[in-house]
Amino acid sequence: MAITREFLDGIAFDTVKQKYYNANKVNACLDELIAGARELLEENERLKSANAEVEAARAEIGDTLLSAKQIAAAIVREANEEAQRVLDDANEEANRLLISAEEQRCMTKSPLSESQLKAIEAFNAQLDALNVSQATQIFRLKQAILKIAADEA
Secondary structure (H helix, E strand, C coil): CCCCHHHHHCCCCCEECCCEECHHHHHHHHHHHHHHHHHHHHHHHHHHHHHHHHHHHHHHHHHHHHHHHHHHHHHHHHHHHHHHHHHHHHHHHHHHHHHHHHHHHHHHCCCCCHHHHHHHHHHHHHHHHHHHHHHHHHHHHHHHHHHHHHHHC
């Protein structure tokens, strides 16, 4: 039996001998009220339990998301550091080549040979391709991390 507003509004007791209520009707109504109150208490306990489970799951998801963000940040940081190392190495090699070519030109008093110019151009093209490749890898890592975070949520 559910305790509703209509049920409570409909409670009425007949008086017996103009002074007393009918004890059987009062007891029957009290029994219904007690049964309804027990149902409400049981439902309240079930809802509290379900709420505790939801809160625990919510906390776990939050921890997982935080962990994923930290891992993602570490991956991006490492990728950026590696990209910077590669670029630094490439710039050093380019500078060595230019210095070597300049020294050779000064020694021979002639401009760079065609093969040297082509080698420098090829090296610059490789350097540009490397920059694009590193940027693409970082972008893909970020997308994968965002997807993981979205799947966890």
